[in-house]
Amino acid sequence: MSVWWAIAATCVACYAFKFAGLSAPRRILDHPGVQRFATLVPVALLAALIAVQTFADGQALHLDWPRTAGLGAAVVALLLRAPFLVVLAAAAAVTAALRYVLG
């Protein structure tokens, strides 16, 4: 399977999910189980993505101090109610600065 095929399949699948959700019969949403699923699953997925993209390197778990500190900076910025771009900039700046200092 070439990389182009993987890209094409990913693009088709991602668009298909978006379109299917938007086009599904409205009564599906009336089911309380679907409502709870649609509320809870993104929360679990996003939290899992944060954890994996911060602490996983392939299949290995490791603590990247600059990256962890950058995420900490994002938490501080969010606690201070900073705008979105400031949150991202604070995270990247702290990570970059620590990498520079730690060599």
Place this chain on the structure above:
Amino acid sequence: MEATTRSSAIRDGLGVGIAVGLSGVAFGAAATTAGLSVAQACALSLFAFTGASQFALVGVVAGGGSLIAGTAGAALLGARNGLYGLRMAGTLDLRGWRRLPTAHGVIDETTAVAMAQPDEESARTGFMVTFVSLYLIWNATTLAGSLGTSWLADPAVLGLDVVGPATFLAILWPRLSGKDPEARGLRPIAAGGAAVALAATPFTPPGVPVLLSALVVLALLLRRPR
């Protein structure tokens, strides 16, 4: 609709669209570093247009993993946009061909901005402003990031690798930080999802741990129906 809620929706949409859009530099750089061509990086941003899936596929390519597993992981990550679509269908209220282009914009950021608005009219405004600004900037910066990888040889030096998790955290934060019962109920779900994904990381191929966290939520729902 009051002018203030409309301009507030436009401001929210532009803020998220510009901020997240600029992080396309990190995706373009990561894609080219992983071995994708500039055209391949741009194709993903143009036609997949959902950051987590794009980063997931690129991560598997970089690690030399199975492309079939990588594609499956990216597609299943994209499945959450279907859930967002279910929630947004009533607000957007589109019929016929208009659904085709609008569906492409149903992602984390547009849904989050829309759901933060006080009424449906400003929710629609917030959705469209976020979609258009994010789409244009995300694609432009993907091109810039992947072209510029010669001088951005190691994206890690600029701390761009933290932009992905910081983005997800900023999306999740408003839903977890409140003092209301719903936020209190969601916090253990988030903690559980993160714990499951980390616990599964050493034992499953990249992409699978995140999916397992969704399965755990499903199991909890089946055990405690309300």
